[in-house]
Amino acid sequence: MNLPQPSPPSRGPSFYEATARQRVNRLLDAQSFTEFLPPQGAHSSPHLALLGLPGALDDGVVIGSGTLGGKPVLIIAQEGQFLGGAVGEMHGAKIVGLLQRAVRDKPLAVLFLVDSGGVRLHEANAGLIALSEIMRAVLDTRAAGIPVFALIGGVCGAFGGMGIVSRLCSAILMSEQGRLALSGPEVIETVAGVEEFDSRDRALVWRVTGGKHRYLMGDCLALVEDDVEDFRQTTLALLAHWEETAPELHTLRAEQERLSQRCTQFCGLRDGLEVWAALGVPNPQQIPLLERDALVTLRQGLSL
């Protein structure tokens, strides 16, 4: 006889598939979001217009304030579906302004929903300078005692300068679908050849840049389901006990030691499978198939 099958766990809306505005509205307390510089009354990038390209009135990023569990937060959400969430002059300035506002207004935290390939090439210089300003502004915000959390799980991941910015944040929360790296696989393939990095090998790309790999290596703090509600609950849980500490020599010394040691330990490896084996994972080839909870349990058993 057939036993009744347990129903699959109920899932909320996918973070990966949602737009920036949907993510913001579902992540924050209901009806609490107020957008700064909303599309009404805004103008789109003059630089894109000069190149004959259609712009967006929000320039691909949504910023504003709201509450999370009743506490005030500021929020940034990049729109990966507009020019790859890439950073141009206006896009970058909105983020810098939001971070400066955080230093002034002292919210509980800044939530940075990263979904970006990095510099917007159509505004390359403006984008690079803006990324540098965002880096400094994130560090200023943290130095003012306000944590900045990077939430990564969108279509474009966090690449280029946005990969650096993400690692400057207080913590990274990432879904399995999220990707975090510096150069995109396509760039490496173009410059170094398909043997170096086959950007169409989706499984390989995830084994090198994806959420599970970054979590196993300690490059993101939390691995969450591809579900806006899980991003919300994990953020709430982390913030409940978070103490943002000032930058200190001894913490950077410890990070220097961690990074140096791991470069020695994993030198020359080229696939997540090899790194996971070296970490002591019993069946590395099973990692891509594991559910989130099982992977978290597995990592807790590793001596990292």
Next chain:
Amino acid sequence: MTLFPLLDTLFPAGHEATVTQQVVTGTALTASGPVALLGTVDAAAISHAIALRLAGQVLHLVEHHPGRPLVLLVDTQGQALSRAQELLCLNGSLAHLARCIDLARRRGHVSLSLITGEAVSGGFLSFGLMADRVYALQSAQVRVMDLKAMARVTKIPHERLVALAASSPTFAPGAENYHRMGAIEALWDTPSSELLEQALAQLRTEPSAGDSRLQQGRMRGGRQEAAAIVAAVLTA
């Protein structure tokens, strides 16, 4: 100009610098005391190894020479492009380097960068652009991507980009564009110890001025939107 003749010109009172696998480290004397030298040569591709060596030097400086100014010598083609580098989260090591320079600033070390060769993308972001002020030799090449590659990726004809670059500093390579947009303080036609001493003296008089690139970019007419948007967000 190659590194050592340049250092002789900038620091006639003396300098002690060594280059090991593309990383420059050392100390130089100025009228106002010793400065730390740190940087890369031969358009280094910034890897984990290079980023961590640079970061280690900055931490050593903060620990053992409190307050000593930092002169960053920038010559990078960008980040190292390889799968093995990305596997170990290259953006993480570059972020660590940026945090170390930021720590030095917060501990009272003024810093200036001098672009001696190339300054490109991630390698520039995590190092040269983290200094209080950036200067460039006239011959410096500053870019994200050259216009031909940009044309390929954006699918905008190369001739069109070249024509537009004449009037807009926003996307085309060139140190002058970065000056107009506020990220480079000045281009040095003929480098000299006087220029360097002046730059250091200026930094010492305004040590906590913060990030003024938005305002500079607006004053010089190269970035018309950004400062107004930041102001609008602060009053929204």
